[in-house]
Amino acid sequence: MGKGRSKYKQGLPDPIETYHPHLAKKRKVDDQDDAKPSKRSKDEKKTKTIAVTAPEKKKKKETKATAPVNGAKVKPTAAVAATSTKKASKDAPSKANTNGKKAPPPLDSDDDSDEEEWESEGDDGDVSESKLAAVDFMGSSDDDEDMNEDDEPDVDDDSDDSVYDSVYDSGDDETRPIFSDDDLSGSEAEEQLTAANIAGLTRKLDLQIAQEAEEAEAELQDQIATNIGEDEIKPFVIGAATGEEDDENEASKLSKLAPDLALLRTRINDVVRVLEDFSNLCEEGRSRTDYTEQIISDISSYYGYSPYLAEKLFHLFSPSEALSFFEANETPRPLVIRTNTLKTHRRDLAQVLINRGVTLEPIGKWSKVGLQVFESQVPLGATPEYLAGHYILQAASSFLPVMALAPQENERCLDMAAAPGGKTTYMAALMKNTGCVFANDANKIRAKGLIGNIHRLGVKNTIVCNYDAREFPKVIGGFDRVLLDAPCSGTGVIAKDASVKTNKTEKDFLKLPHLQKQLLLAAIDSVDHNSKTGGYIVYSTCSVTVEENEGVVEYALKKRPNVKLVETGLTFGVEGFVSFRGKSFNERMKMTRRYYPHKYNVDGFFVAKFRKVGPSPAGSGNAVSGEAVEEEEIVEMDIDDEDKEKGEKGEGAFQWSEDEEDAKIIEKSLKRQKRKKGIDPRADPSKAGTKEKKQEEEIKKSEDKTKPAKDSGEKKKEKSTKTKGFVRVSAQNGTKQKKKSK
Numbered sequence: 165m166g167k168g169r170s171k172y173k174q175g176l177p178d179p180i181e182t183y184h185p186h187l188a189k190k191r192k193v194d195d196q197d198d199a200k201p202s203k204r205s206k207d208e209k210k211t212k213t214i215a216v217t218a219p220e221k222k223k224k225k226e227t228k229a230t231a232p233v234n235g236a237k238v239k240p241t242a243a244v245a246a247t248s249t250k251k252a253s254k255d256a257p258s259k260a261n262t263n264g265k266k267a268p269p270p271l272d273s274d275d276d277s278d279e280e281e282w283e284s285e286g287d288d289g290d291v292s293e294s295k296l297a298a299v300d301f302m303g304s305s306d307d308d309e310d311m312n313e314d315d316e317p318d319v320d321d322d323s324d325d326s327v328y329d330s331v332y333d334s335g336d337d338e339t340r341p342i343f344s345d346d347d348l349s350g351s352e353a354e355e356q357l358t359a360a361n362i363a364g365l366t367r368k369l370d371l372q373i374a375q376e377a378e379e380a381e382a383e384l385q386d387q388i389a390t391n392i393g394e395d396e397i398k399p400f401v402i403g404a405a406t407g408e409e410d411d412e413n414e415a416s417k418l419s420k421l422a423p424d425l426a427l428l429r430t431r432i433n434d435v436v437r438v439l440e441d442f443s444n445l446c447e448e449g450r451s452r453t454d455y456t457e458q459i460i461s462d463i464s465s466y467y468g469y470s471p472y473l474a475e476k477l478f479h480l481f482s483p484s485e486a487l488s489f490f491e492a493n494e495t496p497r498p499l500v501i502r503t504n505t506l507k508t509h510r511r512d513l514a515q516v517l518i519n520r521g522v523t524l525e526p527i528g529k530w531s532k533v534g535l536q537v538f539e540s541q542v543p544l545g546a547t548p549e550y551l552a553g554h555y556i557l558q559a560a561s562s563f564l565p566v567m568a569l570a571p572q573e574n575e576r577c578l579d580m581a582a583a584p585g586g587k588t589t590y591m592a593a594l595m596k597n598t599g600c601v602f603a604n605d606a607n608k609i610r611a612k613g614l615i616g617n618i619h620r621l622g623v624k625n626t627i628v629c630n631y632d633a634r635e636f637p638k639v640i641g642g643f644d645r646v647l648l649d650a651p652c653s654g655t656g657v658i659a660k661d662a663s664v665k666t667n668k669t670e671k672d673f674l675k676l677p678h679l680q681k682q683l684l685l686a687a688i689d690s691v692d693h694n695s696k697t698g699g700y701i702v703y704s705t706c707s708v709t710v711e712e713n714e715g716v717v718e719y720a721l722k723k724r725p726n727v728k729l730v731e732t733g734l735t736f737g738v739e740g741f742v743s744f745r746g747k748s749f750n751e752r753m754k755m756t757r758r759y760y761p762h763k764y765n766v767d768g769f770f771v772a773k774f775r776k777v778g779p780s781p782a783g784s785g786n787a788v789s790g791e792a793v794e795e796e797e798i799v800e801m802d803i804d805d806e807d808k809e810k811g812e813k814g815e816g817a818f819q820w821s822e823d824e825e826d827a828k829i830i831e832k833s834l835k836r837q838k839r840k841k842g843i844d845p846r847a848d849p850s851k852a853g854t855k856e857k858k859q860e861e862e863i864k865k866s867e868d869k870t871k872p873a874k875d876s877g878e879k880k881k882e883k884s885t886k887t888k889g890f891v892r893v894s895a896q897n898g899t900k901q902k903k904k905s906k
């Protein structure tokens with residue numbers, strides 16, 4: 165692919181202990197045969213678009229399957245149609261397990277930065293010597309550089325990046341022994357580390373060069389196929405612009421056949437070119453909308469998205485960037501592990517893993533605890549170090565919300581939607597096991613996984629709880645910091661879970677933002693605005709849609725004037741949208757950060773940080789019963805907001821999914837909670853809504869506002885009910901009624 169491909173050079177391994185066959189269905193189409201570098205005349209070109217589709221000329225080219233030796237994921241091969249993808253995924257595992265190894269470049273591809281990164285690494289937390297006694301590679305570590313108060317950049321809410329640079333990339337020149345047990349000097353140890361890693365990294369480099377050459381060749385062929393550089397020739401991409409019947413018939417015949425991948429690919433590239441230079445390249449009589457509809461339809465077929473989602477995602481970017489985004493979703497992100505600084509140091513962990521045959525390097529300057537793994541001779545989810553809790557498999561972007569939250573020692577923090585605990589355990593590590601973290605999740609099974617991780621990683625300052633987080637301010641409040649890593653559509657992690665491409669409907673994009681808004685208000689209301697050290701809320705999702713991100717933040721800013729957006733302190737990331745498709749957002753929205761797979765080679769993510777500057781409005785103690793979400797009609801929440809990942813090995817994949825089993829468990833637990841509160845969980849929400857509407861009408865009519873309002877409030881409580889597991893009060897909210905009663 166043209167631009168996208170040249171920018172996006174990585175085909176990165178997936179977590180080694182898991183293999184997702186669906187990812188192996190990625191298709192690459194070889195345009196080479198039919199797109200030889202013969203220059204075409206204008207007339208030729210006009211007919212060529214269809215001619216290019218001639219099926220007998222097309223050959224699928226599967227990109228070379230390369231993988232870490234232990235079955236880690238490979239760069240998926242070409243395919244698009246459901247039929248071909250199925251076949252591809254069947255074939256993939258065997259290909260993935262061949263000896264071809266892939267060594268993708270690091271997240272931070274700053275070539276000369278390696279040494280600096282190792283040297284500047286600071287550790288976050290004390291090493292528990294007893295836990296490490298049996299591990300001979302552990303060295304003494306008296307040079308911890310923990311994130312302390314001085315490091316925390318956002319206490320004054322408008323911190324600049326330079327301050328944060330010093331937090332996450334101290335750049336110090338410390339050289340400390342890696343193998344203290346071996347009594348080596350720092351430089352000897354460094355050499356040994358390098359020697360141990362050098363073979364793997366060299367292999368990585370060779371493969372990288374080979375891959376780049378292959379991509380460059382493919383890109384050249386793409387360019388030839390799409391006549392990039394022949395700007396005087398207008399691509400003929402939307403069928404019969406001149407109304408020639410033959411073409412129309414031809415197009416209609418073709419549309420009934422299985423999609424021709426080469427045609428789609430060529431046409432996608434052509435349309436991108438037209439859209440980006442519309443006045444010069446558009447065909448007469450064709451509007452931008454015609455081209456846009458065409459490309460969305462083609463993207464949907466080529467990459468296997470529902471047309472609805474293809475359109476939604478396409479509009480987030482310029483046409484060429486959109487293409488890079490869709491392309492990046494076909495490639496797994498790098499496998500990353502986070503050093504648990506409660507138990508070890510990154511350098512020590514790296515050394516011991518290298519000795520076990522793992523090729524790795526620091527994730528980039530922005531993190532002192534992340535290691536990117538290129539290949540491994542051992543399953544990383546079962547090494548002694550893993551079992552001893554020295555690291556956790558965690559997607560790089562999952563570090564970001566916690567870094568933005570920057571919890572301090574001795575604070576009281578809440579992680580509202582915490583399972584399976586990747587972020588909770590990072591918070592505990594930054595707090596050096598001091599203070600207290602409340603780790604909550606509405607899903608009991610997942611909460612158990614959370615407990616497992618907490619134990620494995622030696623976290624001792626955390627209390628696990630199992631509430632619908634919308635109830636939280638009533639359960640307990642007054643936190644210094646709250647993290648809301650919200651359940652979301654997962655449009656940022658499509659490379660991990662391709663089912664998102666087709667299983668997210670319009671309804672999901674109404675229901676999810678609704679829940680997210682309620683959760684965010686609850687998060688805000690749970691924070692102590694008088695906190696001496698904090699008063700911060702971080703909202704994050706692994707989704708890239710505007711309605712789940714800026715839309716939710718905007719809503720919270722309107723409903724809670726007592727919070728304001730502040731800088732996240734993160735050193736990279738695209739600014740959030742201040743306006744999007746005719747909708748304007750708060751000016752400070754540019755302080756929020758968006759992360760895209762095609763830009764940073766991390767999962768798509770969104771991070772916003774708020775500071776609470778005043779008390780929440782009276783009566784806002786419970787986001788479920790106290791606040792109705794405006795803007796859209798209340799939609800009943802299903803309990804399908806569960807991650808697909810299960811157990812403690814799935815730390816990286818956090819998203820909304822549909823898990824009926826979990827839903828039932830949440831339902832039961834919420835029913836129990838309601839009963840304890842004396843509320844009938846079987847009450848019919850629709851009736852409740854109707855009744856309340858009537859009550860509200862009565863209130864309006866009534867001269868004496870006080871009594872009906874009071875009744876209404878009480879009855880509302882009685883009618884509080886849940887729908888498929890979530891506690892829910894019907895559409896009209898108590899707050900409004902109370903206001904009217906005053």
Ligand SMILES: C[S@@+](CC[C@H](N)C(=O)[O-])C[C@H]1O[C@@H](n2cnc3c(N)ncnc32)[C@H](O)[C@@H]1O
Pocket residue numbers: 562580581582583584585586587588604605606607610631632633634649650651652805806807815818819
């Ligand atoms: C994105 S995941 C969280 C991932 C977690 N922060 C981590 O880093 O490991 C979202 C979580 O929200 C939980 N959840 C969904 N609805 C909830 C609710 N109403 N209250 C609390 N948790 C909820 C899900 O069970 C899921 O574990």
